[in-house]
Amino acid sequence: xxxxxxxxxxxxxxxxxxxxxxxxxxxxxxxxxxxxxxxxxxxxxxxxxxxxxxxxxxxxxxxxxxxxxxxxxxxxxxxxxxxxxxxxxxxxxxxxxxxxxxxxxxxxxxxxxxxxxxxxxxxxxxxxxxxxxxxxxxxxxxxxxxxxxxxxxxxxxxxxxxxxxxxxxxxxxxxxxxxxxxxxxxxxxxxxxxxxxxxxxxxxxxxxxxxxxxxxxxxxxxxxxxxxxxxxxxxxxxxxxxxxxxxxxxxxxxxxxx
Numbered sequence: 001x002x003x004x005x006x007x008x009x010x011x012x013x014x015x016x017x018x019x020x021x022x023x024x025x026x027x028x029x030x031x032x033x034x035x036x037x038x039x040x041x042x043x044x045x046x047x048x049x050x051x052x053x054x055x056x057x058x059x060x061x062x063x064x065x066x067x068x069x070x071x072x073x074x075x076x077x078x079x080x081x082x083x084x085x086x087x088x089x090x091x092x093x094x095x096x097x098x099x100x101x102x103x104x105x106x107x108x109x110x111x112x113x114x115x116x117x118x119x120x121x122x123x124x125x126x127x128x129x130x131x132x133x134x135x136x137x138x139x140x141x142x143x144x145x146x147x148x149x150x151x152x153x154x155x156x157x158x159x160x161x162x163x164x165x166x167x168x169x170x171x172x173x174x175x176x177x178x179x180x181x182x183x184x185x186x187x188x189x190x191x192x193x194x195x196x197x198x199x200x201x202x203x204x205x206x207x208x209x210x211x212x213x214x215x216x217x218x219x220x221x222x223x224x225x226x227x228x229x230x231x232x233x234x235x236x237x238x239x240x241x242x243x244x245x246x247x248x249x250x251x252x253x254x255x256x257x258x
Contacts (some may be wrong), residue, residue, distance in 0.1 A: 029060060040068065045075040063092025067099055076104070078201055079204035080224030084256045087200060087227070091258070093135050113224035114244045135193070138186040142179060147176035197230045199238065199257040201250070208248035212237035219248040230257060 036051035052069040070085035083106045088097045133141065152172035159165035204224050209216040212234040220242075228240040228250075237249045238257075 012114060021163055029055065029058065032058075033065070036072075037068065040072055040075075047074045048072045049076065061092075063089045063099075066092065067102075068098075070102065074106070076222075078202075079106060080204075081256070082106060083110075083227070084200040084202060084258070087198075087258055092134055095132055105226055110225040112226050113244060114226070117208045123252050130224065133185075134185065136159070136188050138182055142182045142186055145175050145179040146184060149179060199228055199230050199240065199255045200255050201228065201254055203254040206250060206254040208240070208242075208246075208250055210248060212239070212249045214247065214251075220246060222250075228255070230255075 032051055032055055036048045036055070039045075039051060041046035049069065049072040052065060052072060055065055056069070060198045066085045070082045070089060071161035073079075073085060074082035083103065086099055086103050086106065087188075090096070090103065093099055149172050152175065156165050156172060157169055158167035201222055201224050205221060206223075207218040208220045208222055210219050222242070226242070228242055230238050230240055231247070234238040234249075236252045238252060238255050239247065239249050240255070241247045
């Protein structure tokens with residue numbers, strides 16, 4: 001487990017500018033984060049966790065914050081919450097190796113061993129490609145590609161030399177293809193976030209039942225840290241699907257939705 005990360009100055013300035021908190025509270029963000037990191041390094045993981053959670057309550061939405069909070073939870077043997085916050089960090093920092101290593105470590109500690117057939121190699125490549133950037137990064141990339149393609153089309157329209165016109169048109173068409181691919185990946189991510197929502201079990205052990213209530217029969221008993229797909233909600237219960245396709249209902253208190 002690596003040491004907690006420190007938010008860079010630019011990120012702190014961005015957080016202070018956009019966090020939905022009163023101006024005096026925004027000024028406290030750097031000191032709270034530094035204090036939490038200091039608590040973590042001194043081994044006071046509970047206090048570090050409280051400080052990190054305070055930043056979340058202040059509206060800070062940072063992959064580094066989620067990563068550090070996951071570390072603090074892990075040190076307190078809160079495996080489910082650690083996995084949840086590392087998954088939140090991966091949404092913000094999809095290519096981060098430290099986040100990936102922590103999730104791999106957590107996977108070795110999860111009690112449930114659910115055998116799932118491995119996807120074919122092309123499917124794994126496609127999944128890796130579509131999750132290489134975060135939603136906000138892909139949105140910016142799509143915008144940049146769109147603007148550059150239009151600029152090159154403009155150059156093509158007014159180019160006096162045939163060679164320059166051909167070069168501009170070829171580059172513009174290449175950017176259009178890239179724009180379509182990035183836009184498709186972005187649309188898929190938005191669809192996943194809205195209609196294929198996932199969650200992480202945070203209770204140490206919980207009964208998955210056949211219906212939304214404690215009176216329904218137990219389908220399976222699952223443990224903290226396992227990631228499930230959420231299919232619906234009813235009466236404070238989540239209808240979920242396990243990685244092997246089994247479905248059932250979990251109480252809302254046992255699950256944190258990503």
